[in-house]
Amino acid sequence: MTKRQPYFTDLTDEEWRILEPLVPPVKRGGRPANHLRREIVNAILYVLRTGCQWYALPHDLPPWKTVYTYFRNWRLDGTWHRIHDTLRKKTRRAEGRHPQASAAILDSQSAKTTEKGSRGATMRVRK
Numbered sequence: 612m613t614k615r616q617p618y619f620t621d622l623t624d625e626e627w628r629i630l631e632p633l634v635p636p637v638k639r640g641g642r643p644a645n646h647l648r649r650e651i652v653n654a655i656l657y658v659l660r661t662g663c664q665w666y667a668l669p670h671d672l673p674p675w676k677t678v679y680t681y682f683r684n685w686r687l688d689g690t691w692h693r694i695h696d697t698l699r700k701k702t703r704r705a706e707g708r709h710p711q712a713s714a715a716i717l718d719s720q721s722a723k724t725t726e727k728g729s730r731g732a733t734m735r736v737r738k
Contacts, residue, residue, distance in 0.1 A: 615671040615672075618653070620660045620661065621653045621657075622649065622652060622653060627652075629697075629698075629701070631648070633690070633693055633697055634651075634685075634690065634694075635685065636648070645673075646673040650672065651673055651681045653672065654668055654675075655678060655682050657669070657672060658682075665678065665679045
């Protein structure tokens with residue numbers, strides 16, 4: 612663990628025990644990591660929960676470019692999807708529900724029907 616004062620956005624030890632196996636480890640044979648994976652996740656959570664810009668991360672967290680690079684790479688390689696799916700299943704089981712949802716709700720107001728938009732999208736053209 613680091614020697615900094617914790618932020619309200621930091622993971623608890625229990626939360627980290629759940630996430631740690633889902634976060635990609637340091638690659639073998641590559642350059643050694645300068646920052647703990649937990650600190651990278653803590654920095655990402657800080658940005659997501661506070662809404663600050665990446666470059667406005669506090670100085671006692673890893674550098675923003677490093678944090679953003681991990682965030683982006685984990686988005687591209689599916690890590691965030693795996694974390695989301697695992698946490699969703701765990702939460703549903705804890706609530707006594709089946710781990711997979713059996714139904715979904717779609718908001719039709721947010722579904723685009725055409726590129727044209729406006730009345731022209733729904734009006735029949737008369738010839």
